[in-house]
Structure formats: C-alpha cells, structure tokens
Amino acid sequence: MTLITPFRICFLLFTIAQPLVASTATQGSKNCSEKEFWSKPNGCCLPIGGPQTPPPPPPKGTSCPPTSHYWGQKQGCCVPRYPSPAQGPFPQCRKGWEWNPTVRKCLPAPTPPSPPPSTPSKHHGHNNGYNDHNINGSHGSNYGHKRRSNHLKSRSISLCPSGLDGCPISDVKAGDYECLDTTTELESCGGCTSLGLGQDCTAIVGAWNVGCDQGHCAVYTCSGGFRRARDGKTCIPL
Template sequence: MQLKFALTVLASLVTMVASTYTSSNQQNCKSNQFWWAGQKCCLDKGGPKTPPAPPKGTNCPPTSYYWEPKRGCCVPRNPPPTNPPPPQCPKNWTWYPAIYKCLPTPTPPTPPPSTPSKYNGGYNNHGNNNHGYGYGYGGHKKRSAKSRSTLCPTGLDACPVSSLTGDYECLDTATELESCGGCTSQGKGQDCTKIEGAWNVGCEQGSCVVYTCAGGFQIGPDGKTCVEL
C-alpha cells in the first residue's frame, strides 16, 4: 500500500516538473509565439504566409508544418495537440519524426515483363502501365498537352497543372486532399491542407473533414473547420 502511494506521489511530481518546465519556456516566448519542445525553440503562431520551399528530395506536411531553413527541418505552424497523430505528408512521402521531414517513400523496383514484346525489339510498354503518363506532384499520373485528347480513367478528373504548358493530372476529387470536390487549379473545390489550425484532415466524398486540430484550436460545429479557443 505504501509503495503504491509512493509511486503515485512520484508520478505527480514528474508531471508537475514537466508542466513547470514547459510553462517556464513558454514565458520566454513572445505573445505571438509558442514553445515547441521538438527543437526546444519559440515559433511564430500560424507560421509565415509564404514559407520557403523545402530542398529537393524533402517535403513537409502541408496541413500542419512548413520548412524552416535556419533549422533545416519542418516545424509546426501551431502548437501540436496533446498526443498528436503523425502529421500528414503528401502522397508518396513518409514522415520521419527523428529528423522532422517528409522523405520519398521507398518503392520496390518493378520487375521487367517475363515475355519480350514483338514490338520495337523491346518490352511491351502496356505491361508496364506506361500509357504516355508522367508523374505529377504527389505521384498522380500527369499527361502532356499532346495527349489531352485521351480522357482520364473513369472516376478521375483532368486537373490542369500549368496554364503555360497545358499539362494536367488525373485526380480523384472525391478523396484528393488538395483538390477536394473539384480542381483547385480551376478555382473549384477546396484545398483541405490549407484549413487554418488543422492538424489532420481528410477528403470524404468531395468534402473536407477535420480529424484533429492543433493546440489552441478545436473542431468547429460543422466538422470542417478549426475554431481558435
């Protein structure tokens, strides 16, 4: 009984010390800043409006983080929530918590077809699913202007990538986070990753849904926004 009581007291003391440590560091931050334990520093709430792009081969979770060149890693826009889920990296990117970055998700090499094609003395391109596609942002298949006459597969929308080149990518706007409900490059739908105060979001049947808000925010009554406390 005495041992149980001693352990309870010890746990309370640890919690109190941690709380005091966090509060003490928060006091060193400005009123428009918050203390981030990840890099033990003060960060501006909301982050910059136009943060610098991450270096090649690196990415940041678009919903909740941005690239901070001085620290060489991704940092949160707002205080992380209590027991936060892993931040959402773009498709085909994986979050590495030890270095606070999104890196390309390793993919196993695709073995060549077992039967050579009789065309062009090489392998049949159709066996590799290469129908004139390239790969756009997030791993989505992108077609050039020369092949625009070919429609996207059923269920996907052709969203322009650049008005200058005429390239476009085939997206499922019913689930696509950055073009939820329509092609944002055409002024339609919504970019769920830009919901202020959001930590984890989703696109369900063409409508943005907030799963988790950052610290200092709570999910709004509509379930699609984060409201500042």
C-alpha cells in the first residue's frame, strides 16, 4: 500500500495547476472582443476595420500604407485594420516610401543619385559660347512637378505632358493640380478621383497589396480574414 504524504499531495496539486496557469496567461493576452483581433506584432487587440473616429495623421517624415494601415497614436507606429495575411508580403506604402518592419512604418525611400549634368554644346554668337534659354524656349519650366496653379482648368490640363491627366488637388487652393498617369496611379486609377472619375485602389476594403493595371484596380493580396474575388478586383470576407 502506497502512502501519500502531505508533501506528495502538494507536489501533485502544483503539477496539475501549472498547465492551467499557462493556458490562462496565453488566453488572457489574446482575449479580444468580437469587434477586435489580436495583432501579434503590436502585442495588443485592435479594432476590426480600424477606429470609428478618423485616426491622427502620422508624424512628419512618416507615412502609413494607405490600403491596410493607419497611424496608431498609442502604439507609436502604423497598425493594421485587419489581421496580416499568413506569410504575406510587406504592406504596401505610397510611391516614394518603403516599409520598415523594425519600426513598423513607411519611411522615405532612398533617392538614387542623379547623373551629372551634361555639358551644353557651344554655339557661336552667344556670350561664353552658351545658350541662355532652355531648348524648348521656356525659362525653367518643369512639367513633372505637382501643384501647378492656373485659373483656367482647361489650360492647366493642357500643360501636362502627353499621356498624363491634370487632376485638381482638393486639399490646396483652387486651381492647383498635379499631372498623373491614371493608367497606373493607385489613388486615381482610370481617372482623376478628385473629379469623381476612376477609382482609389487603396480604399478597397480588406486589401493588403493592390495595383493599377491599365486604368483598372487589381488586388494582389488580401488581409487575413479575406479572400480575393474571382475577378481579382475586391476582397471578400470569409
């Protein structure tokens, strides 16, 4: 007959309790409500679809992936609106920005070094042998820049290079616009969204990575809890 000493009873109770404690701690860290999901990189529960009120803009010099993230004031980084896709790519930043997984935010992409300026050819009849004007006869005009002001909309659009559309910039003074290639522009795909045309691909619900292909939005990857539609244009909740 085996005797159970008080010491052995305490040992057995401790052994049984250990898995229960571990299980409770694990579940407690992921005890999110029905309207939340657990974000492992941030170590907290986040609201599904993002906050009900508009989140604050990211700090200067920082950006968030417009399709899938917003700035988390409490977390101090960009947080996802939906769970991250399993083994998915990095979230998609705006043009000119790159995702930094360490700080979980978009940072300005390194600017490649510009080639050295070419030496202008010499022409007879000009001082020092150089021409004072640009080749196209203009004085410092630059067609690639944003925010061109002009009171006549038709004239401002005509100033864009061939193949680009002049889209008004809604958040600046009237008359300013930017020249966009609406066949590839994510936020004005197929037309200027500021004029009620085209589509903002970054606004597709549940999208993680998107593109604008010949003026049509294309979803490449959906967030966790979504799947790509058969036409590849939207994400369908599971």
